[in-house]
Amino acid sequence: MIHGLTQLTYLAAAALFILSLRWLSHPKTARRGVAAGVGGMTLAVVGTLMAPEIVNFKWIAIAMVIGTLIGVPLSWVPLTAVPQRTALSHAFGGLAAGLVGTAKYIVWYEHGELTTFRTGAIVLEVILGYLTFTGSLMAAGKLQEIVPTRPITYANQNIVNLLLLAIAIGAGVYLTIDPYVPMAFVVIVLLSLAFGVLLILPIGGADMPTVISLLNSYAGLAAVAMGFVLENKLLITAGALDGSSGLILSIIMCRAMNRSFTNVLFGAFGQVQATAAAGEAKTAKSATPQDVAELLTTADRVVIVPGYGMAVAQAQHKVRELYDQLTKRGIDVRFAIHPVAGRMPGHMNVLLAESEIPYDALIEMDDINPDMAQTDVALVVGANDVVNPAARHDKGSPIYGMPIIDVDKAKAIVAIKRSMNPGFAGIDNELYYLDQTLMAFGDAKQVVSDVVKSLSGEGSGH
Amino acid sequence: MAELDLWSMLFVFMLATFVGFQVIQNVSRLLHTPLMSLTNAISAIAIVGAILMAGEEESTLATVLGAVAVAASMTNIVSGFLITDRMLKMFRAREPRESKK
Secondary structure (H helix, E strand, O other), rough: OOHHHHHHHHHHHHHHHHHHHHHOOOOOOOOHHHHHHHHHHEEEEEEEEHOOOOOHHHHHHHHHHHHHHHHHHHOOHHHHHHHHHHHHHHHHHHHHHHHHHHHHHHHHHHOOOHHHHHHHHHHHEEEEEEHHHHHHHHEEEEEEEEOOOOOOOOOOOOHHHHHHHHHHHHHHHHHOOOOOOHEEEHHHHHHHHHHHHHHHOOOOOOHHHHHHHHHHHHHHHHHHHHHHHHHHHHHHHHHHHHHHHHHHHHHHHHHOOOOOOHHHHHHOOOOOOOHHHOOOOOOOOOOOHHHHHHHHHHOOEEEEOOOOOHHHHHHHHHHHHHHHHHOOOEEEEEEOOOOOOOOOOHHHHHHHHHHOOOOOEEEEEEHHHHHHOOOEEEEEEEEHHHHOOHHHOOOOOOOOOEEEEEEOHOOOEEEEEEOOOOOOOOOOHHHOOOOOEEEEEEOOOHHHHHHHHHHHHHHHOO | HHHHHHHHHHHHHHHHHHHHHHHHHHOOOHHHHHHHHHHHHHHHHHHHHHHHHHHHOHHHHHHHHHHHHHHHHHHHHHHHHHHHHHHHOOOOOOHHHHHHH
């Protein structure tokens, strides 16, 4: 009877989780989505605690308190650090799946209850769980810059990696046929842990949005595998929702860079372009913040293109002040958001929302590109590759084919940049040498704040 | 019996994946970061399995592993929901447009 009650809470929880994601579709209903998620989670946890199998609550209570104590401060991180936090939580999800799989193997081993199906599901759960665990830790380390962000490569890297995975899967198949070989289980655990690290080593910082999404998908699939082990349909449902979400996001990220999964995972982007950089000396026009301010006041339509460089310089609040100054003058200001701007899907939107820029001023790439030709000034703040016209016509460029924001079609362009050094991927940007382009050199925060100062000084004079 | 359950689990998996694709494709790109932290919190439903392992008293090792898994999942639940809500609170529309509606 109690068992039926538990199942009922699971059923309700699954429905609430689906509603939760549905409400997230629009900013207006999104917070209701969080409430539904919390409700579903609470129901499911209470329902589980009522299950008759649970005889000892001490460890559960202690663990929950510890988890809360870690979780609350983790939710206070600055929004620039949200990608790291997300990677870390994928790691925790993977760890939980791996540990539950291991524990279940031990229990069924001791009771002699291992079957082919159970072992197969455990193997899947453990491989996915542990590789997500170490892979996400590596990704978090790279994002936090504890681990070098440059791709780390060595000879025959892909062959070594795939061989390791093949051995792990081979051991898994062997274990499914003969479950009572604990050594094979240990081999699988160790290889999965190692594979996660090796998989992320060759991946560069610019590919992090894709990698985080992919790890998100793996974490979800690990939860699905756990559902198969425990024969729990709620776990399967929630894991499948998470898995498909991660997959959709990875596909969007890959498309936004015109690259395939295999290319992201095995391509070691940012390694090979060193030779392509040398070219004829070109000159760029530089401008002072006062010049920029003057140019902006003559405009009717301004599009600001923010990149991760803006967040690194902590310039987003100054950009908001600039937005206020310009809109006050009746100038139409919008933001063009490239899907891979930032370090995770949607990162730039969150950063701009934090600095109180209304979300209806944030426009997706595909929606703003048709308007670029009517734009008087395009202001590029800390973005580089996503505005490089070479992506459209230069077949030799490593970013050829990548969809870009058509900044070069605007009547005037201002790019704020530290120096003429090529950006993250080491690719020269011809945008800076166009006739209508002005370069404002300096730290993004300093330059924008000087522009704002110049604008507000002028405003009081009128 | 066990075999029948495998099939019904596969059905649940298949259907949930399709529901997931449908629902998530409708999520605005504006909210993809909160989406990831929310699905992250939701998939920490793994806590259900962890609770069973930690509370069953089948073997000491399994209890310890289960308890660590409960702590890891609880971390994701708490930080995932809290940070999602914190981010969503920041998304505001332009004021004049809101008053028009």
